[in-house]
Amino acid sequence: MTADIIPASETTSELHHLKAAARKSGKKWLLIQPVSNTSMMVDSGRVSMPLNLVMVATLAGKLFDVDFIDERLGDRIPDDFSGFDVVALTCRTLNARRVYHIAESAKKQGKTVLLGGVHPTMSLDEAQSHATSVVYGEIESVWPELAEDVINGTMKPVYRAESLKPMNAMVRPDFSYALRSRSSSKYSSRIPILATKGCPVGCNFCTTPTIYGKNYRFRDIELVMEEMHYHQSRLGKNAVHFSFMDDNISFRPGYFKDLLSHMGWLGIRWNANISMNFLHDPEIARLAAWSGCDLMSIGFESLNPETLKSVHKGSNRLENYSAIVRNLHDQGIAIQGYFMFGFDNDSLESFQMTYDFIMENRIDFPVFSLVTPFPGTPYYEEMKPRLRHSDWDKYDTYHYMFEPKGMGTEKFLENFVKVQREVYSGGAILRRMKGKRLNWVWLANLHMNRFTRSLKPSMYL
Numbered sequence: 001m002t003a004d005i006i007p008a009s010e011t012t013s014e015l016h017h018l019k020a021a022a023r024k025s026g027k028k029w030l031l032i033q034p035v036s037n038t039s040m041m042v043d044s045g046r047v048s049m050p051l052n053l054v055m056v057a058t059l060a061g062k063l064f065d066v067d068f069i070d071e072r073l074g075d076r077i078p079d080d081f082s083g084f085d086v087v088a089l090t091c092r093t094l095n096a097r098r099v100y101h102i103a104e105s106a107k108k109q110g111k112t113v114l115l116g117g118v119h120p121t122m123s124l125d126e127a128q129s130h131a132t133s134v135v136y137g138e139i140e141s142v143w144p145e146l147a148e149d150v151i152n153g154t155m156k157p158v159y160r161a162e163s164l165k166p167m168n169a170m171v172r173p174d175f176s177y178a179l180r181s182r183s184s185s186k187y188s189s190r191i192p193i194l195a196t197k198g199c200p201v202g203c204n205f206c207t208t209p210t211i212y213g214k215n216y217r218f219r220d221i222e223l224v225m226e227e228m229h230y231h232q233s234r235l236g237k238n239a240v241h242f243s244f245m246d247d248n249i250s251f252r253p254g255y256f257k258d259l260l261s262h263m264g265w266l267g268i269r270w271n272a273n274i275s276m277n278f279l280h281d282p283e284i285a286r287l288a289a290w291s292g293c294d295l296m297s298i299g300f301e302s303l304n305p306e307t308l309k310s311v312h313k314g315s316n317r318l319e320n321y322s323a324i325v326r327n328l329h330d331q332g333i334a335i336q337g338y339f340m341f342g343f344d345n346d347s348l349e350s351f352q353m354t355y356d357f358i359m360e361n362r363i364d365f366p367v368f369s370l371v372t373p374f375p376g377t378p379y380y381e382e383m384k385p386r387l388r389h390s391d392w393d394k395y396d397t398y399h400y401m402f403e404p405k406g407m408g409t410e411k412f413l414e415n416f417v418k419v420q421r422e423v424y425s426g427g428a429i430l431r432r433m434k435g436k437r438l439n440w441v442w443l444a445n446l447h448m449n450r451f452t453r454s455l456k457p458s459m460y461l
């Protein structure tokens with residue numbers, strides 16, 4: 001189903017009558033961000049504030065009493081949920097097993113258990129079997145109905161909006177819930193923020209087109225500015241660092257340029273995920289640098305045109321790759337480049353081509369992952385018969401999912417380790433990074449040098 005968008009006028013007034021009823025019900029919520037069980041580095045270091053659960057807290061907190069636990073910070077999840085009526089968890093595939101374990105325990109204690117996030121959305125039946133209710137997609141679009149049912153104790157198995165709310169109707173996230181933790185200093189200092197939602201590019205391995213269809217929504221730029229100003233005054237400084245959580249912030253170049261032109265006056269720094277449709281336009285790179293961008297994360301994915309075609313990544317044109325990198329580097333913007341391996345077309349040559357591209361274009365921070373068919377995506381359906389397992393703990397993009405047609409397992413993994421070691425060898429780091437600003441990207445490279453030396457093919461199994 002592709003959801004339509006409903007007008008903002010219908011979205012705010014309906015909440016008023018709920019307030020009194022919620023207060024009367026006295027119901028208390030516990031919101032949980034569980035850690036993942038994966039053995040790789042996914043939840044290590046400074047983790048980002050979970051904007052998704054913060055959004056849930058912001059809405060629920062306007063009506064109910066809310067406690068917030070982020071297990072990734074070391075916060076302990078209680079064994080006894082008797083102080084709460086609703087236990088709500090956010091879930092991605094890589095922490096689904098942990099989520100279900102906690103959900104089962106809360107359910108046994110008679111609590112209303114609510115699951116939301118990408119994995120429950122894409123695996124509704126599975127998630128439903130561990131919960132009272134599952135929310136399909138964003139909570140904002142089902143909120144008044146969900147709140148009313150919690151108050152009345154009339155929960156439905158699934159909450160799924162027929163229409164998506166416009167982003168302008170969304171409340172500003174209230175980070176105070178996440179910041180209450182005694183360990184909140186372990187959060188990254190970058191403030192997560194959203195300007196747009198959705199991505200119509202339609203890659204077959206990505207969950208976004210499946211959940212939100214071809215919709216691309218964006219907030220009025222004044223609202224994004226207002227949120228940025230709010231954080232500047234909350235933190236008492238202009239130089240706040242924002243991290244955009246958008247799926248593809250540059251999909252509409254007109255909107256994106258306008259956003260950059262406004263941000264440039266704030267004195268902030270920012271980074272974002274970006275697809276490369278329009279990045280070959282040097283004007284975008286110039287504006288991005290002027291507006292405070294210090295890092296762009298780009299999914300180059302593959303240097304093989306057949307692979308790009310097979311995953312429907314129409315935004316990636318190989319002939320533009322080098323121009324995009326040059327434009328960004330000319331403006332002093334570092335590039336976190338994502339490269340995926342494990343496609344059927346991969347061969348020894350693919351590893352060599354990727355290595356050459358990274359070295360010739362001096363990609364600052366290359367990230368290598370293994371192609372992972374996530375449940376619910378068209379790619380998952382296609383690959384299901386060939387998947388080695390459905391151990392969700394290993395769906396972290398760092399585990400081997402199936403044998404590519406072009407190479408045997410042993411050879412493939414040996415080369416996957418080799419390309420990472422080579423790109424992060426001392427000499428290669430110097431060649432890629434020489435003359436560039438001494439900052440955290442250098443540190444990340446040094447860390448990756450140590451990490452890649454410890455890699456073994458068996459770690460990916």
Ligand code: B12
Pocket residue numbers: 036042043048049050051052053055056088089090091092093094114115116117118119122135137138139140194205206207208244245246247273369374375395396397398
């Ligand atoms: C920004 C981003 C990141 C950032 C920040 C992640 C973070 N801490 O939030 C970084 C770069 C760190 C990152 C890392 C990773 N990411 Co990422 N990331 C995203 C991206 C583009 C946006 C996430 C986001 O914050 N959106 C904005 C928020 C507001 O929306 P939301 O998360 O959808 O939440 C809404 C609803 O889901 C719902 N909801 C969510 N939780 C709950 C809970 C309850 C109780 C309720 C009722 C509702 C509800 O309401 C929320 C508010 O609207 C998504 C794509 C996407 N659209 O989901 C991929 C995505 C989540 N990432 C993905 C992956 C694979 C990863 C990594 C494993 C990659 C890697 N190997 O490092 C890691 C895992 C990190 C981790 N521990 O979870 C996959 C996950 C697939 C899956 N099935 O689990 C996604 C879906 C992309 C894809 N391939 O399709 N990621």
Ligand code: SF4
Pocket residue numbers: 199200201202203206207208209247248275299313315
């Ligand atoms: S460009 Fe990125 S966000 Fe858009 S569909 Fe492809 S992988 Fe998903």
